Amino acid sequence: MLDTAPISRKSLFVPEAARILDVEPLTAREKLFRVSLNDRPLGHRPCQFVEVSIAGIGEAPISVSSSPASSEIFDLCVRDVGTLTQAMHRLEPGDRIGIRGPYGNGFPVEKIIGKDLLFVCGGLGLAPLRSLILHCIENRASFRRLTVLYGAKRPSERLYREELAAWAKDERLDLRETVDVPEEGWTGNVGVITTLFRAVEVDPLETVAVIVGPPVMYKFAVLELLQRGIMESRIYMSLERRMRCGLGKCGHCQMNGIYVCQEGPVFCYSDVKKVKEAL
Amino acid sequence: MKTLVLSKMDVPGLVEALGETARLIGPRKKEHQFVFGQITKPEQLALEYPTTILPPSRQLFPNDEPLVRLRLDDVAASREIVEGEKTILLGVHPCDVQGINILDEVFSDSPPDANYLTRRSQTIIIALECQAPCSPYNLCFDKGTYRLEWGYDLLMIDLGDRYFVFTRTGAGEELIGDLPFFRAATPADREALGRARETQAGSFKTRLAGPVNRLPNALKEAYDDLLWEAVGRRCLSCETCTNVCPTCYCFDVADEVELDLVNGTRCRQWDSCQSCTFAEVAGGENFRPRPSERQRHRLFKKEVYQYEKYGRSACVGCGRCSAQCVASIRLNEMYNQVLGG
Amino acid sequence: MKPKVGVFSFTSCEGCQLTILNLEDEMLDLLGAIEIVNFREAIDERGHEYDVAFVEGSITTPEEAEEVREIRERTKILVALGACATLGGINAIKNRHDLHQVRRKVYGDGAHHFPTEATQRVRDVVPVEYEMHGCPISKREFLQVTKTLLLGRVPRPSPHAVCTECKTAGNVCLFDKGICCLGPITRAGCGAICPTYGGDCVACRGLVDEPNLASMIEIMKSKGMSRQEVEDRLTQFNTLEPVDLEPHFSS
Numbered sequence: 051m052l053d054t055a056p057i058s059r060k061s062l063f064v065p066e067a068a069r070i071l072d073v074e075p076l077t078a079r080e081k082l083f084r085v086s087l088n089d090r091p092l093g094h095r096p097c098q099f100v101e102v103s104i105a106g107i108g109e110a111p112i113s114v115s116s117s118p119a120s121s122e123i124f125d126l127c128v129r130d131v132g133t134l135t136q137a138m139h140r141l142e143p144g145d146r147i148g149i150r151g152p153y154g155n156g157f158p159v160e161k162i163i164g165k166d167l168l169f170v171c172g173g174l175g176l177a178p179l180r181s182l183i184l185h186c187i188e189n190r191a192s193f194r195r196l197t198v199l200y201g202a203k204r205p206s207e208r209l210y211r212e213e214l215a216a217w218a219k220d221e222r223l224d225l226r227e228t229v230d231v232p233e234e235g236w237t238g239n240v241g242v243i244t245t246l247f248r249a250v251e252v253d254p255l256e257t258v259a260v261i262v263g264p265p266v267m268y269k270f271a272v273l274e275l276l277q278r279g280i281m282e283s284r285i286y287m288s289l290e291r292r293m294r295c296g297l298g299k300c301g302h303c304q305m306n307g308i309y310v311c312q313e314g315p316v317f318c319y320s321d322v323k324k325v326k327e328a329l
Numbered sequence: 330m331k332t333l334v335l336s337k338m339d340v341p342g343l344v345e346a347l348g349e350t351a352r353l354i355g356p357r358k359k360e361h362q363f364v365f366g367q368i369t370k371p372e373q374l375a376l377e378y379p380t381t382i383l384p385p386s387r388q389l390f391p392n393d394e395p396l397v398r399l400r401l402d403d404v405a406a407s408r409e410i411v412e413g414e415k416t417i418l419l420g421v422h423p424c425d426v427q428g429i430n431i432l433d434e435v436f437s438d439s440p441p442d443a444n445y446l447t448r449r450s451q452t453i454i455i456a457l458e459c460q461a462p463c464s465p466y467n468l469c470f471d472k473g474t475y476r477l478e479w480g481y482d483l484l485m486i487d488l489g490d491r492y493f494v495f496t497r498t499g500a501g502e503e504l505i506g507d508l509p510f511f512r513a514a515t516p517a518d519r520e521a522l523g524r525a526r527e528t529q530a531g532s533f534k535t536r537l538a539g540p541v542n543r544l545p546n547a548l549k550e551a552y553d554d555l556l557w558e559a560v561g562r563r564c565l566s567c568e569t570c571t572n573v574c575p576t577c578y579c580f581d582v583a584d585e586v587e588l589d590l591v592n593g594t595r596c597r598q599w600d601s602c603q604s605c606t607f608a609e610v611a612g613g614e615n616f617r618p619r620p621s622e623r624q625r626h627r628l629f630k631k632e633v634y635q636y637e638k639y640g641r642s643a644c645v646g647c648g649r650c651s652a653q654c655v656a657s658i659r660l661n662e663m664y665n666q667v668l669g670g
Numbered sequence: 671m672k673p674k675v676g677v678f679s680f681t682s683c684e685g686c687q688l689t690i691l692n693l694e695d696e697m698l699d700l701l702g703a704i705e706i707v708n709f710r711e712a713i714d715e716r717g718h719e720y721d722v723a724f725v726e727g728s729i730t731t732p733e734e735a736e737e738v739r740e741i742r743e744r745t746k747i748l749v750a751l752g753a754c755a756t757l758g759g760i761n762a763i764k765n766r767h768d769l770h771q772v773r774r775k776v777y778g779d780g781a782h783h784f785p786t787e788a789t790q791r792v793r794d795v796v797p798v799e800y801e802m803h804g805c806p807i808s809k810r811e812f813l814q815v816t817k818t819l820l821l822g823r824v825p826r827p828s829p830h831a832v833c834t835e836c837k838t839a840g841n842v843c844l845f846d847k848g849i850c851c852l853g854p855i856t857r858a859g860c861g862a863i864c865p866t867y868g869g870d871c872v873a874c875r876g877l878v879d880e881p882n883l884a885s886m887i888e889i890m891k892s893k894g895m896s897r898q899e900v901e902d903r904l905t906q907f908n909t910l911e912p913v914d915l916e917p918h919f920s921s
């Protein structure tokens with residue numbers, strides 16, 4: 051008989067109730083949900099995620115998009131792609147959702163203190179990265195230069211547009227944007243995100259880069275960063291995989307032997323460059 | 330550890346006695362094969378079986394296992410479902426006991442899975458040693474899993490007209506407590522045990538072209554081998570190999586709703602790395618789109634990834650995946666290819 | 671207001687409707703949740719609007735095509751019901767032959783009174799939100815899909831093969847008894863009902879998303895099946911998904 055007395059007998063799958071305080075459409079496909087747990091602050095680190103659920107519909111992993119400093123209320127930015135996310139888009143302030151987590155390793159903020167930070171994000175990648183960017187802005191004195199490169203497919207698909215406008219004027223950081231396909235009124239850059247690299251100045255020895263974007267983006271972005279002389283051990287990325295449990299059990303998120311839900315989603319390039327299923 | 334003897338004539342009595350103390354699960358005949366199922370009458374028990382379709386570990390990790398009771402109108406009313414009842418698994422072969430040991434390790438790993446562990450902590454295992462290999466595909470001799478060192482409560486070894494019985498745990502001893510069917514082993518029984526084990530050892534054969542401890546490395550060297558393409562061309566992605574595996578534990582989670590549209594259950598279903606959508610994410614990206622990559626992942630998860638994480642293989646050599654694959658994809662043949670045999 | 675549901679029938683044996691009517695135990699609950707406004711008849715009353723239309727049967731005449739288009743206009747969600755509707759099924763076997771000859775064989779001299787077109791799946795004529803496969807459909811799946819639709823989402827078909835359900839049921843595999851079964855390439859959802867009762871799977875639920883037909887054909891060949899037998903088996907319900915047997919049987 052297996053002696054399991056010392057371990058907790060509580061099921062890992064029971065969600066905590068959380069209330070939606072506010073819903074704000076960011077684009078035609080993404081909505082921002084301001085959420086609060088009933089009994090406690092979420093207590094997340096940047097780039098961690100939660101399993102969001104709606105009873106009868108299902109569960110999905112969603113990044114926490116807000117700063118770790120204030121997690122009584124936290125943000126989830128959700129694109130409606132399938133079962134859970136579409137159902138979520140129908141919810142309104144006052145409605146409740148289930149939350150498990152936070153899960154994942156989150157970003158090792160202690161390792162980047164005193165560095166130049168270069169954030170590279172594509173599309174929905176801004177959702178998780180925003181938690182880190184906000185953390186850095188709030189702790190501005192701990193870092194040197196803050197540069198944010200953001201690429202979206204179209205101007206109308208840019209997330210957090212008001213915030214981007216504010217960042218553009220903010221002295222504390224340098225925001226550069228590009229879109230793949232321009233629309234009327236767009237006066238900014240056009241082209242894939244790697245075109246932005248050329249315009250930014252980097253101090254290769256002092257720069258830490260963080261990449262979050264769609265799967266196709268990573269290879270190109272890493273190549274560009276390496277060419278600029280940034281060290282492999284200073285390139286971080288958050289990787290997406292299918293996730294069912296977030297607990298290192300269900301197997302869906304495995305990337306070779308690595309459980310992305312526990313050991314990730316944030317990885318250092320030097321740790322995953324030899325992991326064949328990673329990039 | 331006690332050494333006891335149980336006459337085969339007393340097995341029906343034992344079955345009845347055990348059935349009164351717990352849910353008794355054992356091998357039963359199904360058509361020309363065998364399955365683990367509840368034993369309510371002694372004649373249902375078929376202790377002399379080669380192997381079963383599904384392994385007994387699936388009793389501890391059932392398909393469609395309910396995890397959370399849901400109220401669609403109130404998330405706060407979600408309640409955990411952690412179930413377990415006193416269960417005896419009788420007649421479990423050594424490879425399958427070791428399959429359960431592996432699931433124990435995985436589900437106890439942080440964070441521990443209460444659903445599995447609660448069921449497990451109420452389960453007593455009465456193991457039964459095999460006298461001969463059960464199929465042309467099993468690797469239990471190469472893997473050393475045809476014998477058993479731990480993970481069981483009682484172990485039975487067939488001596489012809491009687492079973493030699495080792496007790497391993499207090500729970501096992503308590504179970505047979507003062508049941509009248511067991512007597513202490515005599516020197517003659519011990520001698521018979523020695524002979525039985527000798528015959529047993531002689532009947533198993535090496536099937537692999539090299540030592541199993543070379544497998545992790547040999548597989549890694551074969552990561553880009555053409556073997557996977559060849560296997561992938563034949564594989565039907567039917568998921569049988571993983572569903573019948575005693576150590577596979579991948580799952581999916583889905584909600585089931587009652588017709589009142591108010592009550593529901595969040596359940597986990599067996600899933601498989603062989604399914605074509607297993608590693609697909611929203612946006613359509615599939616991280617293992619090809620059957621060849623999925624087959625490679627299956628073998629690597631058994632022999633490389635778990636070896637790196639837990640210092641052991643996760644293949645107990647039961648042979649089920651090979652025996653039941655409709656496309657005749659044989660694990661032993663794949664292993665031999667990478668071992669260079 | 672309860673969602674309005676219509677059930678419509680085209681060329682079929684109406685067995686799928688019967689499956690729904692046979693849901694005695696669940697019918698009361700079901701009727702508590704939905705309002706069935708049209709059942710067992712073609713749309714005659716004008717002006718009905720539906721939240722969900724279940725459409726059974728294949729489309730085999732221009733009139734049927736017209737009617738199903740009309741249903742499509744009036745419903746938010748259209749569910750194709752059963753193999754005739756989702757695959758063409760048995761009705762599509764005639765597509766393998768010359769349609770004039772088929773007509774003459776069935777109706778004799780009066781054939782010209784009975785127009786016939788090549789059999790079409792519902793999705794060949796109008797967009798379909800969900801295809802509920804099976805011949806007939808499974809009660810369980812019907813209830814599950816109905817519940818899911820009532821919760822406001824369109825379900826997705828199982829990505830698994832019938833073998834997975836057969837394994838979870840703990841069945842003895844038919845291949846083990848020398849019977850060739852299409853379970854490995856057929857879409858799950860029926861609970862492996864045929865293999866569970868000893869019958870081989872005939873793929874009435876259509877094929878999985880990425881069927882490895884080449885391997886399946888080789889397996890069938892190795893079990894001694896002739897080209898004709900393989901073709902008959904693979905097309906019994908799936909005529910509209912042509913398979914190329916040539917590479918496997920030439921020489």
Ligand SMILES: Cc1cc2nc3c(=O)[nH]c(=O)nc-3n(C[C@H](O)[C@H](O)[C@H](O)COP(=O)(O)OP(=O)(O)OC[C@H]3O[C@@H](n4cnc5c(N)ncnc54)[C@H](O)[C@@H]3O)c2cc1C
Pocket residue numbers: 099108109110111112113114126127128129130131132133134135136174177178289290291292293315610611612613824825826
């Ligand atoms: C660590 C992590 C963090 C994440 N963070 C975020 C985040 O912050 N915001 C966010 O929006 N997403 C995020 N995602 C992605 C998000 O988890 C997925 O979008 C989500 O799981 C989708 O779940 P779903 O139930 O809505 O979709 P599912 O129903 O599971 O659908 C998934 C896929 O199936 C396809 N699909 C859906 N319906 C159908 C249909 N009827 N027929 C055929 N195909 C269909 C979809 O196109 C999609 O590709 C994150 C993922 C991970 C792993």
Ligand code: SF4
Pocket residue numbers: 563564565566567568569570571603653654655656657658
């Ligand atoms: S049982 Fe055979 S055909 Fe089926 S998924 Fe496994 S290896 Fe492929």
Ligand code: SF4
Pocket residue numbers: 655832833834836837841842843844845851852853854862865871
């Ligand atoms: S009987 Fe058919 S469905 Fe069942 S496991 Fe065998 S091949 Fe698969």
Ligand code: FES
Pocket residue numbers: 292293294295296297298299300301302303304309310311312
């Ligand atoms: S999401 Fe289940 S193991 Fe990582």
